[in-house]
Amino acid sequence: MVIWSKVGIKEKEEEKIERLVGQIKEIFASLGDGNSSPSAYDTAWVARIPSVEDLKKPQFPLAIEWILKNQMEGGSWGDHLFFMIDRLVCTLSCVITLKLWKQGDGHLTKGLQFLQARLQDLEIEKDLERKVGFEILFPSLLNEAKSLGLDLPYELSCMKHISKLREKKMSRIPLEMLHNVHTTLLFSLEGIQDLVQWDRIMKLQSQNGSFSDSPAATAAAYLNTGDKMCLEYLTYVVSRFQDHDVMELYKDDDNSFIEWALKNPWKITPPWIGVREYIDNYGDKDVWIAKCLYRIAYTKWNSLENLLKDIFQNHESIEDLQLFSRAINEWKPSLIMTLPVPLQRVFMGVYETMNELAIKGNSIQGKDVFLCLHDLRKLQVQEYLNIRQFKDANHFECLEEYVEQLKRGLGISIRLLPAMFLMEGVLQEKALQYLDPRSKMHEQLAFILALLNPVIEDWTAVSIYMNKYNCSKEDAIRYIENKIDDAFAELTHEYLKPSNHALDSCRRLIFEHIRITRFYLDKVGNDQFDEVMKRAYTPIP
Structure with missing residues (x-):
């Protein structure tokens, strides 16, 4: 973990980063093309290639054999960890290949049975637009399956919806x-073959003969052009993975992304900073880049929450804050007319924004969400008021007592719930349990956030620990930082546990909240902070 006090270590950090960049470059070189997780989807595409000597036979019979040997018990193909979208795409790709070569009738039947059953599940899937690439690849495969006469429920409303999503996306390309x-x-050329002018796009072919090191995209290019370099690349890939499925390959020749990652650890780098760094390195011409940006609701609401918390920490009059709290409880702007202008402005910001978010949330959730939001709003404002009154009393006997107070003032639930209501899908009751202070994720998140503040903005906790254990300031900071790192490791483990994928977005939001907060707290007051924020928010030319 980066030590908060950075005096005297900047040069050492730069030397260490330079050394690590060199080591990582060597690792990349030793890996050659590199490889990642196996893909039945890519294997099926490569298996389509006809022999250069006999078009009635496959060029890569081992790929066909792999498909026949690696069908799952339920009739599907794909990753061993079940993820429906992955299984649907992989299975459809495999059954099409078997149909084209008229092989594995039994496997084909079982695959179709799996698809017929599981496609029904898409009828209740509310998040299709957020499965990146699915709305491009799957309709293309469906159209091909239909042309081959494969028996699938093409008339399901979800099938039509996916096709409309593809048409919408295609119109934007x-x-x-x-x-x-x-x-x-380029990584998904096989899904947009009807748009590609192959004679023009070949100039974007990589030096190794591939398109973005994607076997599926390269196979599609070869099937449409007969390009020798494409075939050489596919032959090389198959030769490397003789008894395995074709791998999705990854190669990155731009090592300047490496240095950024070393200087800005993943655990304190929010996604929108990574997005901007990606744009600066690779350009702004990627039409999918916007899918990585955070929701405006989260940013706007958390900015207001910071203002609200600041008002309760620093406003001089407890009586004003009590009246402010009453206005929140009764949700009456008329009660704030005698308050100072800054308090009036904060109240109206909270009032108007929460009403706006509630209306949007009602539409998405199909029910009134205002009462839930208002209940949390009242509880958190009361916590702020209690903390202020306790703070004025200035009684802290131990570190644990002080940290518990800080946890009550974090407002985690009220900070995250509005964004959860806007996540395009009915919020499950189990998702709300993540915001319960008794839940493991909430408890770990609160513990980390409560410890972060003392070592950056408020040194009270450090002083308490120093006094109790008669230790140095450096020892106290080191103790707290170790506690933070241990808790973050536990939170990461909890986040990565398998779960119902319908809850993934909520879990992701909770997890990213800590990264965003750590980034801000780590960079504020740092010379880099202004530059990073300027770059992050500067419009792309």
């Missing part, structure tokens, strides 16, 4: 950009 600029679309 600038064709000139597609054929002239390297974008992530």
